[in-house]
Amino acid sequence: MSEIRDVRIKKRQELMDAGMNPYGKKFLKTHTIESFLKVFEKDLEVSLTGRMVLLRGHGKTLFADIKDETGKVQTYFHKDILGSENMDFVKKLDVGDIIGVKGKAFLTRTGEPTILIESFEILSKSLMPLPEKFHGLKNQELRVRQRYLDLIVNDEVRERFKFRSQMIQKTRQYLESLGYMEVETPMMHDVAGGAAAKPFITHHNTLDLDLYLRIAPELYLKRLLVGGFEKVYEINRNFRNEGVSPRHNPEFTMLELYAAYGNYEDMMKITEDLIVHLVQERDPSMVLKWGDHSLDFSTPWKRVSMKDAVKDHTGVNIDTVNLKELSAKYGFDDSHKMTRAGLLAHIFEEEVEKTLINPTFVIDFPTELCPLSKTHPHDPTLSERFELFIGGQEIANAYSELNDPVEQKRRFQDQIDLREGEDGYSIDEDFVNALEYGMPPAGGLGIGIDRLAMLLTGVVNIREVILFPQMRKDGSTS
RNA sequence: GGGGGCAUAGCUCAGUUGGCAGAGCACCACCCUUUUAAGGUGAUUGUCGAAGGUUCGAAUCCUUCUGCCCUCACCA
Numbered sequence: 001m002s003e004i005r006d007v008r009i010k011k012r013q014e015l016m017d018a019g020m021n022p023y024g025k026k027f028l029k030t031h032t033i034e035s036f037l038k039v040f041e042k043d044l045e046v047s048l049t050g051r052m053v054l055l056r057g058h059g060k061t062l063f064a065d066i067k068d069e070t071g072k073v074q075t076y077f078h079k080d081i082l083g084s085e086n087m088d089f090v091k092k093l094d095v096g097d098i099i100g101v102k103g104k105a106f107l108t109r110t111g112e113p114t115i116l117i118e119s120f121e122i123l124s125k126s127l128m129p130l131p132e133k134f135h136g137l138k139n140q141e142l143r144v145r146q147r148y149l150d151l152i153v154n155d156e157v158r159e160r161f162k163f164r165s166q167m168i169q170k171t172r173q174y175l176e177s178l179g180y181m182e183v184e185t186p187m188m189h190d191v192a193g194g195a196a197a198k199p200f201i202t203h204h205n206t207l208d209l210d211l212y213l214r215i216a217p218e219l220y221l222k223r224l225l226v227g228g229f230e231k232v233y234e235i236n237r238n239f240r241n242e243g244v245s246p247r248h249n250p251e252f253t254m255l256e257l258y259a260a261y262g263n264y265e266d267m268m269k270i271t272e273d274l275i276v277h278l279v280q281e282r283d284p285s286m287v288l289k290w291g292d293h294s295l296d297f298s299t300p301w302k303r304v305s306m307k308d309a310v311k312d313h314t315g316v317n318i319d320t321v322n323l324k325e326l327s328a329k330y331g332f333d334d335s336h337k338m339t340r341a342g343l344l345a346h347i348f349e350e351e352v353e354k355t356l357i358n359p360t361f362v363i364d365f366p367t368e369l370c371p372l373s374k375t376h377p378h379d380p381t382l383s384e385r386f387e388l389f390i391g392g393q394e395i396a397n398a399y400s401e402l403n404d405p406v407e408q409k410r411r412f413q414d415q416i417d418l419r420e421g422e423d424g425y426s427i428d429e430d431f432v433n434a435l436e437y438g439m440p441p442a443g444g445l446g447i448g449i450d451r452l453a454m455l456l457t458g459v460v461n462i463r464e465v466i467l468f469p470q471m472r473k474d475g476s477t478s
Numbered sequence: 479g480g481g482g483g484c485a486u487a488g489c490u491c492a493g494u495u496g497g498c499a500g501a502g503c504a505c506c507a508c509c510c511u512u513u514u515a516a517g518g519u520g521a522u523u524g525u526c527g528a529a530g531g532u533u534c535g536a537a538u539c540c541u542u543c544u545g546c547c548c549u550c551a552c553c554a
Binding site (some may be wrong): 003004005007008041054056057058060061062063065076078079080093094106107108109110112114128129130131132134135136137138139144145149153195196197198238242243245246247250273393395398445446448450451461471472473474 | 490510513548553
């Protein structure tokens with residue numbers, strides 16, 4: 001129905017014809033709505049801006065709720081104050097219009113702080129109707145495809161994205177306070193490394209060069225350790241050409257940080273400290289509701305080896321169990337390269353991950369699953385690596401970084417052999433070369449920022465913490 | 479990619495056994511000078527996601543397609 005739009009286009013023209021610009025310019029406001037409400041005082045002269053979200057006509061007057069980034073306030077257009085000519089302009093206003101107002105504060109009979117408008121400007125005439133005032137916008141698809149409407153109408157959505165921004169801001173402050181330096185490394189890689197994932201492929205025309213959108217910044221950040229920076233971090237996007245799900249978006253935000261001369265124990269401490277710091281500000285009780293779960297962030301967090309986690313949960317002792325029996329049970333057949341380590345990881349993912357609701361560090365990963373990690377000094381089959389699980393999801397992943405170039409190259413080659421024939425996988429020779437110059441021992445950590453934001457805001461779908469998550473092409477008009 | 483569910487007015491939603499496509503809000507007109515999802519009177523509002531099929535007759539049954547949600551697989 002374009003009738004509403006037609007009516008508004010007509011009003012737009014009538015405003016212009018009457019000399020009132022419906023798309024105004026810079027407007028100086030004295031307060032945000034939040035700050036106005038805080039300092040409210042009768043007869044205070046203020047100017048405010050906002051979008052009209054609710055109109056209540058009342059004879060020769062009009063109440064309009066206007067909303068800015070910080071809140072909502074009632075305004076009052078009165079014919080006796082504005083005069084009949086201005087009141088004609090008021091009749092051309094609609095829900096959705098963005099206006100600037102000047103006026104005097106007062107309290108209505110019922111005690112509502114209100115601005116008695118002395119003058120106003122139309123800063124943007126809205127042509128499209130907003131979603132319904134009471135039920136708002138619920139349609140999942142529209143909420144994402146037209147996120148701007150979601151943000152206008154659904155306050156809790158706007159608050160959630162504000163929180164996400166503050167969470168990242170606090171993370172930066174925390175890391176800076178520990179002496180970490182933020183860096184930016186390439187998004188376009190000629191070798192897709194640092195994680196096991198399918199990359200997106202793109203092409204540089206002038207250089208005639210196929211490039212991969214990065215799947216992880218890891219190998220570049222470690223080059224910086226070689227270069228002599230001792231504490232670096234990066235918060236930015238990774239791109240993985242894989243399925244979309246309530247927990248996966250093709251582009252997602254990752255914090256990676258590296259500390260020279262440290263190890264994965266340091267990373268465990270920094271992970272716990274950072275997340276506890278963020279949770280504490282959210283809710284000092286340290287317990288957050290998340291979906292059907294309640295997450296208890298009280299320290300110290302549980303630590304369990306992968307072997308023990310599997311043993312405790314399934315009774316399977318991976319070192320003594322009959323492999324054939326077990327692989328049959330878990331759907332492994334001869335076509336898989338079945339090893340005890342591979343099977344352990346498989347059972348862990350199938351049976352254990354989803355049960356790790358309160359924060360749990362899983363440690364002592366089999367080395368063959370950790371191509372970038374140092375091994376335990378006393379047991380080379382295990383690596384100095386942990387993954388942090390909260391709410392059954394992997395939130396963080398960290399190692400004592402492997403800094404032996406010869407061993408690193410051998411492990412890369414093993415990975416390539418496993419993925420024989422697949423495109424996009426090759427050894428980052430320059431990274432190995434960098435290691436040959438000497439990288440200090442280091443702890444390295446990655447934290448999934450979107451998932452952390454999910455936990456801290458209580459939502460179970462990643463698209464609720466990503467402003468514009470990936471969607472298919474809109475099929476509604478075809 | 480596999481399996482299940484959903485798609486009706488700008489928004490939120492009803493729609494019985496296949497029998498004239500509905501409500502609330504929004505919009506429009508009129509009334510109303512402190513309302514609070516204001517109120518009152520009246521009017522308008524549709525490619526029932528798309529294309530086929532069955533039928534005297536399809537929003538409703540069948541097929542295909544598109545999109546969204548859930549789930550499995552890949553993965554963080």
